[in-house]
Amino acid sequence: MQIERLSTHYPVRGAFLSRRDKAVKAVDDVSLTLYEGETVGLVGESGCGKSTLGRTIIRLEQSSGGRIRFEGRDITHDPPKKLIPARMRMQMIFQDPYASLNPRMRIVDTLSEPLLVHRLVERHEIRREVDRLLALVGLPSSAGNRYPHEFSGGQRQRIGIARALSFRPKLLVCDEPVSALDVSIQAQILNLLQDLQEELTLTYLFIAHGIGAVKQISKRVAVMYLGKIVELAGTEELFRRPRHPYTQLLLNAYPPPDPAYRRKQSRVILHGDIPSPANPPAGCRFHTRCPYAQQRCRVETPHLSEKEHAVACHYPLA
Amino acid sequence: MGPYLVRRLLIAVPVFWGITVLSFLIMNMAPGNPVDMFINPNVPPEMRELRKELLGLNDPVYVQYFKWLAGVLRGELGYSFSSYAPVTELIGARIGPTLLLASSSLAVGLIIAIPIGILSAVKHNTRLDYLMTGLSFLGTSIPPFFLGLGLIYILGVELKWLPTGGMKTLGGDGGFADIAIHLIMPVLVLGMTIAGKKVRYVRASMLDVLGQDYLRTARSKGLSEWAVTNRHALRNALIPIIAVIGAEIPLLLGGSIIIEQVFQWPGIGQLTMEAILSRDYPTLMGLNLVAASVVLLTNLLIDILYAAVDPRIEFN
């Protein structure tokens, strides 16, 4: 999948009769390519637009600019009907397992509905297919006869994954799939995702606001700030040698398990709140909070460099 | 607040236009022609035609509408078919008694409902609460005309404490006391209907507020339960009640038709019944329009008032 200069803006009504209707630039001019079978982590604070980006690329939100190419086809403006083949190849796993399953439907109905609606499986074979999906995510066949509220968060997330897999998709957008779960369950779900990726050659866009999960699962990591990708590099490289000041601060905020290591680091902490995306700062959007900001940063917008280790900063760290 | 006000006002404009269209449409669904129906059949046909022409009834419907709308915008509602008096005058002569009845009923309704609702909430799930809630259901469920007839029978006919109808005693002075004594029964009936609904609303609103954290804080500061209820809870519980008073206005205007009929109260409701019985379309059209406009206007005022009182509303 290729994303070229994608933007998603939400209109906000400006002052009445002022003619200047503002827009929240949730995603602003983002380009990113996902290669088959890889996992790209997408991190940033809440409100940075990472979830919107995830929803936009699978067309749950309408983009306001740019292009989305999926398996060689431009799907940016496909009408719902024409989009169905693409939808079958890309699915989403949602953050809140308590909200992502219809509480009034039994699991077997939730899992069979997509297959029946699109006539992918005959009705008399549906139960076997549902059982296969349940088994794929490590749930017994008996789970099908029950309702979502009878399951724990982790189990529900497994059901959500099973539903996403019902079309045998190639791309999964995982929107913070573990952040609502207990720590012990998080690891189980991450392992499940990794196993499934190997087994089914899936491509993941893995969205998270915590660094931990991303580090475990991703091959590459993109860091997002106020609707823009500010740094993109291989996971190892990014964690060892962050080049954008924001990435560095983000990594600092994430306490590594080793206290000795923690003491060595001179910790610069991220100050202040993230500015409103309705009214982002001019120039480099991070300059209001950047410890290294200079005059140029306030005026000129930096662009993501086209290197293996890409960074959008006028004065990247060494 | 300024832009919010402007937007709120601008939304009211198309709604007002819609009200005029609907008022007009309802009257034009009438089968037949009012002139044919009501003029003495002995009147020669040419005279009938002349009347129709004068009333503009030979114009296409949309021309009639725009003529009428133009009048409305100038504050004219046309002339009554039956008395030939301007509709505005007819309504103007009757609106006073109705406003008196409606506002007294609203006041009485709230005076009954607020203390009972608060009591019910403070003592919730006690026998007293159940009794009050049960009574409030009775208040909303009893047909107002049935209650009215019952009161007339008991208080008016049997006990002879109160006059059975009208606004003034025949040949009486029509002074404050005279009107007040005539007002008691109709206000009681209409006030009951209002109170029944409001009791449950006040109770729910109060219960909601009583569960909030800041009240726990107030209590933990050692304030007495009375002070907590009174100073902290009440104010916050009553703000949402302002908003729902607006919802009572159409109820009051509609309900007063029946009440006025039962008690022979000379207001808008009686005028409506008279106009219906004499098929006086311009008057009915005017009544609908005025009533709907009053509702629109009060809702507008309440929204603005609510926005001014509740600091949580944002104006963007």
Next chain:
Amino acid sequence: MNQAELAWRKDAMDTERRHDGADDPPSFESYARQVRQRFMRHKVAVWGLATTLLLLAAGLLAPWLAPYQPNEITDAFSAGPSADYLLGTDQVGRDVLSRLLYGTRVSLLIGFTTVAIYVLFGTLVGLIAGYYGKWIDMLLMRITDIFLSFPYMLVVLVMVSVLGASLWTIIIVLALFKWPAIAMLVRGIVLSLKKADYVRAGVALGYSTPRILLRHILPGASGAIIVNATFGVASTILAEAGLSFLGMGVKSPQASLGNMLHDAQSLTVLTEQQWLWLPAGFIILLTVLAFNFVGDGLRDALDGRQL
């Protein structure tokens, strides 16, 4: 998150630890049982339900229960209650009890039909306005504003009088000015549910909009709609009785609870022939009260968990 929800989540996790739960009963039944239990605890609601069923039976069976034809003119005029005429006869000589039974039938018929019509229409408008949003929502909401501006009793009275009162005009007119309330209720629920992840999942799975609206959003609004409809039957019966009382509803000779009270506007009837109006008034009160209590019980019973 409130206490109940916390407890519930904790419970769900405990279930996981305990066993795989293959032998648990399907949950819909347990939910239905829960609702039934909560409703049954509400004593007045149970009374309301029993009364409602009784009235329904009386209305349905009126032709078999009534001792006389409702319009049959007997040889007793304005006769008080007696062994022949349990509730007496009216001024024309018709049996009051028989007319009460038929009147109940008419009131319930109007109540249910009107509510069915406006609930269906209002739900449709609410679904469309809430789901599509933007200018469609704006337009539909302004239209509901227009309808809501007219005082119900006034506009219904005037419109019925203009169109001429027949059973169907009464039903249509009563429904015409009642749908906006349901539309606004449903719209509000749709607005909150359409952001729910399971609805988004439906979009991602390529479901058609009608499927998403009817299968995934509407069930979430059904509880509120049912409660509102129950209260609606009560208020519609009350409104029809009001119309008939004013002489603009169901027209004589057809019996209706409201028009039986119409005659009580004369002082003789009011003071000397109470059997003509007291029973009719009480039946209306009873019917409306019963439906209101059922509605209240349903609200409490369905409210627990937002299922």
